[in-house]
Amino acid sequence: MLTISFFSAAIIAGTPLLFATLGEILTQKTGNLNLGVEGMMLMGAVMGFLVGFHSGNPFLALLAAMLAGAMGAGIYALLTISLRANQEVSGLALTTFGTGFSSFLGQSLVGQVTPKSISNFFNPIAIPGLSKIPVIGPIFFNHDVFVYFGYLTAILLGIYLYKTQKGLNLRAVGENPGAADAASINVTLYKYVHILLGGALCGLGGAYLSLVYVPAWQENITAGRGWIAVALVIFAVWNPYRALFGAYLFGGLDIIGFRIQGTSIQVSQYLIDMLPYLVTIIVLVFVSFKKSQEHSPPKGLGKPYFREER
């Protein structure tokens, strides 16, 4: 059961979760809770597929997916930052909107398959050298470029958040927007830029499902993965490196049921389906016990910031 092919499949199953989680981490670091991940993933999935299907160009498809995700996030940002709407409600509305948007645009695409030029582009590529390492090589370094891009994004995001001035500013905005404002950081600009970027990453997560994982258009292709990603953000305690681990773990949990069924172990699929959320709750309990600065959510999370009301 726990073979190399299982772990390798877990990485693939975790990749859409990884992008969405990283996107949501970036969003929440600004102090905004965007519950529209599922919607943005679906928007990215349908736009990526639509453009890929008609153009046959993987780069255009990915660009379209990112733009679609960013567009969804843009609506959310406009509502919550400029128009002061409630963040939770706006996020939920975005999920509803994204679901409808993708079904609407996807009507003509149902059952269609990605063109050859795109599926060839996303064929697994073994990284010379690294893929020859026993066990680790075939698990981590024999995938499509999208998966490698996921590793890279997580690491770059980690460096950005913890090692750069801009990352520090961003965290300040999320922790205490008033203080950040006093330190002449443009809070509104920071929020907009990072929420849009976060949306773009969620869009990519959706596009992985429609372009690479399933490679065909099916309505509601995410089937709740956006919500898993929201849970993953907490599991990863807002840390991109932990998100890398968490996404692959949750990806593995998603598919382990089918591998177990082939063995003599008897575990109910329902139990397995609960695990991601159960683990998240356990992590939440630990986080609240430890009360360490590093492991707590951004202090300003969920609270709107208005300079005049400071």
Add this chain to the structure above:
Amino acid sequence: MKRVSKVLMVLFLAMAVFLTGCSGDSGQEGAQDVKAGFIYVGPTGDGGWSYAHEMARQYVVEQLGIETLYKESVEEGPDVENVMKDMIDQGANIIFATSFGYMDYMEKMSLEYPEVKFMHCSGYKMTENMGNYFGRIYEPRYLSGMVAGLKTESNVIGYVAAFDIPEVVRGINAFALGVQAVNPDAVVKVRWTNTWYDPAREYEAARALLDEGADVIAQHQDTAGPQQAAQERGVWSIGYHSDMSEAAPDAYMTAPVWNFGPYYVEQIQKVIDGTWAPESYWGSMEDGIVALAPLTENAPEGAQAVIDEAQAKIKSGELKVFAGPIKDQEGNVRVAEGELMTDDELLSFDWFVQGVEGKINK
């Protein structure tokens, strides 16, 4: 500023509701006041189960010119009651609910609204004004098993299945018996997904089966995910619900399919004529409510002749799918030679026939 935001919020929500929400479709003005409502568990674009019902609804509109209402992606939960109430408010006098989990809610509504006719698909409950209907999809499934049995070279056939309920178990058994009729050495490996509709997960279940050596993938799911997994590995597949050749043109061979249209027309015509009465209908291939989709060029050579012969025998009643001798997984004879399983036994099927590798959680 606050007011502007509220107005925008309302507009935005309204738009979201508009894009996802319920939509009605009206045919030309009929003389009758009959309006039919249809409730689907998945999106009509699933290319499978809900799509089959949606095609039937369009057939109704075409044939009878009556007004119809439909709502897609309705969860199998208390919410379906509100959907039914909403349809009744809009003037529906017959409602078709097309998923098993709607049954208890529909029963409740049928007692509350005695003047409305209720039809529940795939269930067994009946009231004064609620009937149920389904098709003997296991007949074409048996035929599709024959196609798979002729095609396989590894003698391992994968079966991606939704839930371990009698309907699905019956399908797997019929499929396995079809396989064995032409290829006694082949085994059918089953994986449960516990979803009806999750393209990625169903795709993943198929991949797990392919990793175990399956070279034909069959499914009891509402999406084409398993078909695509088979296509990706360059092996073969059997679809379900409707023709899935577009989803996997290089893998798809055939599928057991539904044809609800004529039955819906017949039922609604009875409402129009005032002769409707609740019934429990389980239509067969002979009745035309189920069929085997045309074989594609991926199907093995000579399969057409085998299928044609078996199909004719099933239609004439000469060949019964669940006729003894049938052994269970442990090799015990469960249906003796010359015996036939009754409909009650079929409706509560909770064991696998010999040659199926998988477990039913009891």
